[in-house]
Amino acid sequence: MNYSTIKKTAVAASLVAALGFAEHAQAQTPTVFGGRSQYRTWSIGVQGGITSPNVLVGGQNGFGQKVGYFQNKVGEYYGLTIRKQFSHLFGLELEGNRGRIKTYNHDVSGPAVENSYGARSAETSVNWAGSLNGVFQLGTIDFLRRENAVNFYAKVGLGVMAHNPVQFANNDFTGAEVYNNKGNWGDEVFGDRENVGDRDHRLTAFVPVGVGVKFKLSEVVALNLGYTMNFTDDNLLYGPVRFDGKQKFSNVYGGLEFTLGSRDKENLTFANPVATLYDELKDPSLRNEVEALKQRVSTLEGTVDQLSKDSDGDGVSDKFDKCPNTPAGTPVDGSGCPIKFPEQVAQNNATQGEYYAPIQFEFDSSVLKTESYATLDKLAKEIRDNNSSVNLDGYASAEGTEAYNMNLSNDRANAVKQYLVNAGVSASSVTATGYGEENPIASNATEEGRVQNRRVEIKVK
Missing domain, CATH: 2.40.160.20 (Porin)
Structure with missing residues (x-):
């Protein structure tokens, strides 16, 4: 070749x-x-x-x-x-x-x-x-x-x-x-x-x-x-x-x-890619957009910091914590309130007599259920026979405002008190107190938990 x-x-x-x-x-x-x-x-x-x-x-x-x-x-x-x-x-x-x-x-x-x-x-x-x-x-x-x-x-x-x-x-x-x-x-x-x-x-x-x-x-x-x-x-x-x-x-x-x-x-x-890139970097409108984006990011970071702040360290941010200042190590629910397990309730309600389960209520109601009558009749007899006294602590789930739920919990505690008085218990032997949304025994994030929180706890002395 x-x-x-x-x-x-x-x-x-x-x-x-x-x-x-x-x-x-x-x-x-x-x-x-x-x-x-x-x-x-x-x-x-x-x-x-x-x-x-x-x-x-x-x-x-x-x-x-x-x-x-x-x-x-x-x-x-x-x-x-x-x-x-x-x-x-x-x-x-x-x-x-x-x-x-x-x-x-x-x-x-x-x-x-x-x-x-x-x-x-x-x-x-x-x-x-x-x-x-x-x-x-x-x-x-x-x-x-x-x-x-x-x-x-x-x-x-x-x-x-x-x-x-x-x-x-x-x-x-x-x-x-x-x-x-x-x-x-x-x-x-x-x-x-x-x-x-x-x-x-x-x-x-x-x-x-x-x-x-x-x-x-x-x-x-x-x-x-x-x-x-x-x-x-x-x-x-x-x-x-x-x-x-x-x-x-x-x-x-x-x-x-x-x-x-x-x-x-x-x-x-x-077409000159290098010159185009230079123009874009020097474009005032692009620079303004970048500055606006930086400001939005800064605002978003502040919001995230605020939402993630947890002063008592219970894992629930302050914005959603309904029970602030919970002691360190205390198990809490989704609202930041301590979880009460059945054995704890039993200890709180332990008396010389029997343990009484909480009296449950329907949503937005202070009317006693008929299935609660047998428990309350037994309680009334024990108080009369032993000349005892009892504290009734009323509670509500987290729907509605706190003020409304406070009144609702009072009405529930007084409904139980009125039943006991009608059953022959001296009114002076019964203390009824409403605590609103405090001390939930289950998470208010689910309906099953909210049902358990609509209650009156019985503490016999």
Whole structure:
């Protein structure tokens, strides 16, 4: 494999990689800085410039440029571009051009061609040249509050061109033609003209490699300046020559690029993520939102601190603690009040006689239940027989206001007292006291617990 083939293979592989990158970016990155839909991504351009048979990387063209035979002569070159931008880093461009490439020989002797007639100048007409290019954005610089910008780019592609070289016997391209194969391309023969084709132009593959810079003139128009080296797969770009090898040429161009779409959207070509991030950080409205958010967070933290404050350390915050200052280690319910277990109630109510279970009441009621009569009759008999006294402690569950529940607990204790008095117990032997929501024996967070808290406890002395 020769050097030219290796070079073409490497360039073609680069182009395939670029196309693969575009497809991968489109498949794997559905959004670009908020989504491509918020940008303008299509553009068209017109351009014109000049050509030269030389390229910056040096080397030798078919006329022996390296040894000093043929010299540069500029030719015109112009065309159109259509580009789709996939991200702020990469786009695909379809480019079409036409024009002429010229060169001439200062030396009177001139190089001899294979058929032994001399040529002192050559002009290659490019009827058309089309290529698909991958365009890589190298960087964008913004000026004047983002109203103007400069964008640097590089491109590489693969294309086909139709051309016809003509060689002349003099230096001004007006003398006798010593070589012109127009109308005979197809079966190229280097000596006689037998068995030739019938095409006016020769088709040649080429690889454009270039760099450029764009100046943003407005939201729609940009000035585009660039330089492209074109490496062809042809040793007849300038006709039959003395130095056989693949030919090349370059073109310098300038033009205007027009972005399509709504002006309300930003041009993705000139999108600068770093500058956008800087603008957002400096945006007064964003800063105000951040400060407001900080204030809301501070307020929320204060509220959380207030809700979580637990002065007596019983695990219930002060805001919901109905029994503040509970001794450390005391088991409490959901309202922060001590839990009284059945054995504790039994101890509190222990007497010489029997233990009496609390008298239960319905919700928002101080009316005795009929099932309580038997217990109260037994209690009344014990007090009369033993000349005892009794304390009746009334309680209520946590529904309603504390003042209301205090009155309700008093009514419940007095309802039990009245029953005992009616059963022959001296009123002076019975003390009835209401304690409202205090000292719940179960959680007021459930209905089952609230039922147990609607009670009158009996303490016989």
